[in-house]
Amino acid sequence: MPLMPKRVKYRQSQRGSRKGNATSGNTVEFGEYGLMALERVWLTAIQIEACRVAINRELKRKGKLWCRVFPDKPYSKKPLEVRMGKGKGAVEGWVAVIKPGRILFELGGIPEAMAKIAFRIAASKMPIPTRFVTRGLA
Amino acid sequence: MKAVVLKAEPRTLKGKQPAGRIRRGGNVPGIVYGTEHATQLIQLNEHDLVQFLKGHTSEQFILDLEVTGSQACKALIKEIQRHPVSHRIIHVDLNAISMTRKLRIEVPIRLTGEPVGVAQQGGVLDHMVRAVLVECLPTDIPELFVLDVANLNIGDRLTVADVKVDKSKVTVLSAADLAIVAVAAPRAEEEVAPVAAEGAAAEPEVITAKKEEGEEGAAAEGAAGKEAGKKEAGAKDAGKAPAAAAPAAGAKPAAGAKAAEAPKKK
Numbered sequence: 001m002p003l004m005p006k007r008v009k010y011r012q013s014q015r016g017s018r019k020g021n022a023t024s025g026n027t028v029e030f031g032e033y034g035l036m037a038l039e040r041v042w043l044t045a046i047q048i049e050a051c052r053v054a055i056n057r058e059l060k061r062k063g064k065l066w067c068r069v070f071p072d073k074p075y076s077k078k079p080l081e082v083r084m085g086k087g088k089g090a091v092e093g094w095v096a097v098i099k100p101g102r103i104l105f106e107l108g109g110i111p112e113a114m115a116k117i118a119f120r121i122a123a124s125k126m127p128i129p130t131r132f133v134t135r136g137l138a
Numbered sequence: 139m140k141a142v143v144l145k146a147e148p149r150t151l152k153g154k155q156p157a158g159r160i161r162r163g164g165n166v167p168g169i170v171y172g173t174e175h176a177t178q179l180i181q182l183n184e185h186d187l188v189q190f191l192k193g194h195t196s197e198q199f200i201l202d203l204e205v206t207g208s209q210a211c212k213a214l215i216k217e218i219q220r221h222p223v224s225h226r227i228i229h230v231d232l233n234a235i236s237m238t239r240k241l242r243i244e245v246p247i248r249l250t251g252e253p254v255g256v257a258q259q260g261g262v263l264d265h266m267v268r269a270v271l272v273e274c275l276p277t278d279i280p281e282l283f284v285l286d287v288a289n290l291n292i293g294d295r296l297t298v299a300d301v302k303v304d305k306s307k308v309t310v311l312s313a314a315d316l317a318i319v320a321v322a323a324p325r326a327e328e329e330v331a332p333v334a335a336e337g338a339a340a341e342p343e344v345i346t347a348k349k350e351e352g353e354e355g356a357a358a359e360g361a362a363g364k365e366a367g368k369k370e371a372g373a374k375d376a377g378k379a380p381a382a383a384a385p386a387a388g389a390k391p392a393a394g395a396k397a398a399e400a401p402k403k404k
Binding site for chain 1: 221222225256260262263264265318322324325341342343344345346
């Protein structure tokens with residue numbers, strides 16, 4: 001089951017802005033290594049889940065994974081061959097708004113080489129380019 | 139802790155655009171302040187600063203700051219601001235300190251060895267606290283605390299009390315029972331969610347629509363009741379359907395009936 005909020009204030013939301021760089025969630029806080037987004041995108045719940053599963057499979061129950069993004073924005077779409085108007089479309093899925101610099105995942109308790117391999121597999125499932133980062137001085 | 143020399147130049151320009159010009163010129167804008175030091179705007183050579191930081195495990199060390207045209211002073215790096223994507227240094231805050239006054243500072247922790255619980259039992263090393271808050275004179279600041287985790291089994295942990303500190307010089311301010319590192323049991327296999335659950339994945343609860351939902355629910359119930367009534371009526375009609383389907387004598391046949399008869403005429 002894809003990630004989504006349990007309770008929301010409003011059923012649908014406007015598109016909002018994706019300008020600028022990530023002002024929060026842009027440093028490695030919990031683990032030792034992180035996967036950083038280099039471009040802006042709406043990351044869907046399915047994409048996040050695919051990355052999480054791929055990393056866990058690669059690690060084989062070693063280390064600890066932190067997912068730093070959550071799809072809390074409803075994404076709506078009108079059905080095919082429907083004329084414009086008649087209200088906003090139905091909720092199609094949930095997305096996380098990602099700006100450059102955002103840390104997407106963090107790993108700890110494993111060697112750097114293993115973290116690099118796991119993040120490389122996760123990065124191949126991402127719709128944007130990413131970078132491997134480590135805690136502390138960059 | 140060793141003191142190292144850092145050279146800087148005073149700057150008069152301040153604000154967003156002059157700071158941008160300073161950065162494009164290969165320098166980093168910064169500031170020095172302290173209780174016994176007048177606030178001063180400075181700029182440092184970016185390459186020198188990066189090389190300077192590369193040789194240190196943390197950003198907590200005493201600097202001999204030499205600003206051109208001013209007296210040299212001792213300083214600590216208070217904050218380094220970095221660009222979120224490129225990680226280039228964009229600003230440095232330096233805190234001028236007195237060598238005779240105690241200060242509070244976070245000293246980083248480094249772990250050594252591979253825990254038994256990880257190497258042999260398949261556990262997961264969880265490093266929860268990465269720095270310990272201490273109070274000491276600037277001359278007594280430890281560069282880092284080293285913790286040996288080689289003897290940790292699954293379920294074991296090391297706390298702040300396990301950090302070896304020279305208590306005559308350094309006072310630890312972090313709580314003694316604060317866990318620094320622990321070895322957790324290996325993670326359980328992930329449960330694969332049944333496919334049927336995906337279909338049941340309803341929309342999240344809408345907080346603001348509670349009242350409406352209640353009204354709608356009542357209305358829906360009413361509508362459902364009406365529909366049920368209609369269905370029952372429909373069922374009764376269906377019972378009568380065979381009789382109704384047969385057209386009365388002399389009545390006009392339905393279009394479907396015509397279409398069915400058409401091939402027969404040929």
